[in-house]
Amino acid sequence: MARSGFTDVYLKSLKPRAIRYTVYEKGGGIEGFVVDVMPSGKLSFRYRYRLDGKRQKVTIGSYPAMNLGLARDLCREMVVQVQRGISPAAEKKRRRAEEKKATxxxxxxxxxxxxxxxxxxxxxxxxxxxxxxxxxxxxxxxxxxxxxxxxxxxxxxxxxxxxxxxxxxxxxxxxxxxxxxxxxxxxxxxxxxxxxxxxxIAPAQARDRVLSPTEIPVWLHTIETSGIPRSMKLALRILLLIPARKGELLAAKWVHVDLKERTWDIPKENSKNGTPLRHRLSDQVASIFEQLLLLAAGSEWVLPSSKGGGKKPLTKSGINTALRALKGLPNGIVIHDLRRTIRTQLTELGIAPNVAELCLNHRPTGIKKIYDRSELIDQRYQALLRWERHLHEIVVEPASASNAEQPNEVDTLIEKIRLDGVLRDYVLRKLLVVP
Structure with a gap:
């Protein structure tokens, strides 16, 4: 069915039928501009065209929500698209997908x-x-x-x-x-x-948990005897010796570690406060990094993930999940508490507050931040060396004492007699009695 030149009067006169039918406009200057009349009485402007040898159509809008003049203008734009080899139907579908995605x-x-x-x-x-x-x-x-x-x-x-x-x-x-x-x-x-x-939702909780001297050996023993990967064990030992953030170690690459000069650089992009920091490594920490280098098997990451052939670093969630599965760890301890533990122990050891704070890469604020740019690398190294020695005393000496030869029953009895005056006098009287 065709009509020469659509008008509002004509469009309003169109009556629905049992099935949909189409009216083509003739003489309007736009070939393929049509109106579909639905059985419901709804009128839709559409553009019918041929592209790449295939007949296609696209809906322009509904009448009277869209007026006739606007429908013609939009149809003319679609004609230009077809002339450029662009399918208006495909373009409309793409645009709708973008709009849906954007919302x-x-x-x-x-x-x-x-x-x-x-x-x-x-x-x-x-x-x-x-x-x-x-x-x-x-x-x-x-x-x-x-x-x-x-x-x-x-x-x-x-x-x-x-x-x-x-x-x-x-x-x-x-x-x-x-x-x-x-x-x-x-x-x-x-x-x-x-x-x-x-x-x-929940009350805020400011963490103040630290490992006590009696908990540190328990924590280390649980980690060392667990089934978590060796690289994780070594990483946790580093974090007990150097108060770096977990994320700073996980983001470390071998270009940041110089085993010859015994330094570990934390670049600004890995640092939480955006300030780079260099750590001098003790013999023990350098040895741990050397072990990690072997385990890394050529990866650029100090702690590569076991997934993906070492192309990505170990994730925070990976190490957190592994620790949560362990039984026997001191209650309520998370990895970040190691930083607080070291900071507390540095105070106990008499380390100057400014040195202790720089060990954690905590920087001065206010006017001091502007003028105090010192790194105190040697002082920080000596401070952490003192902590390392103290940690050795906490962990090794109690273990050595517990492994020492235990006294036998006779020695125990003699010591008891020696310390108990009443018992000692009784034994002496018995020993001096002449039969």
């Missing part, structure tokens, strides 16, 4: 991670882990406008259900930052996280 939570997260998290956070893997484990499984394919407060609480409760209460607070923090980013871009007007107070 999903997963797409928003990809954008936020690439353009915000990884640019401002030195160690983004932690937040990426919360996204992967607690947030994306339920929200990835949802439209960001459809994510409500109940969906946010579902992610938080997933962590709380595993009794990881501080992780639940971090889930809240990550979601808040993601949705704040969406608002700043104009993709969203109101954040579903608004109104959720972290105090209602």
């Amino acid at each position: 999903t939570f997963g797409a928003l997260v990809d954008d936020w991670v690439a353009n915000v998290l990884r640019k401002v956070n030195k160690t983004p893997s932690a937040d990426e882990g919360f996204l992967k484990n607690y947030i994306l499984p339920s929200l990835r394919d949802r439209n960001i406008a459809d994510v409500d407060r109940a969906a946010v609480w579902a992610c938080i409760d997933l962590a709380k259900g595993k009794k990881r209460y501080q992780a639940a607070r971090r889930v809240h923090s990550v979601l808040k930052r993601v949705f704040d980013y969406a608002i700043s871009k104009g993709d969203l007007h109101v954040s579903p996280v608004t109104g959720i107070d972290p105090k209602h």
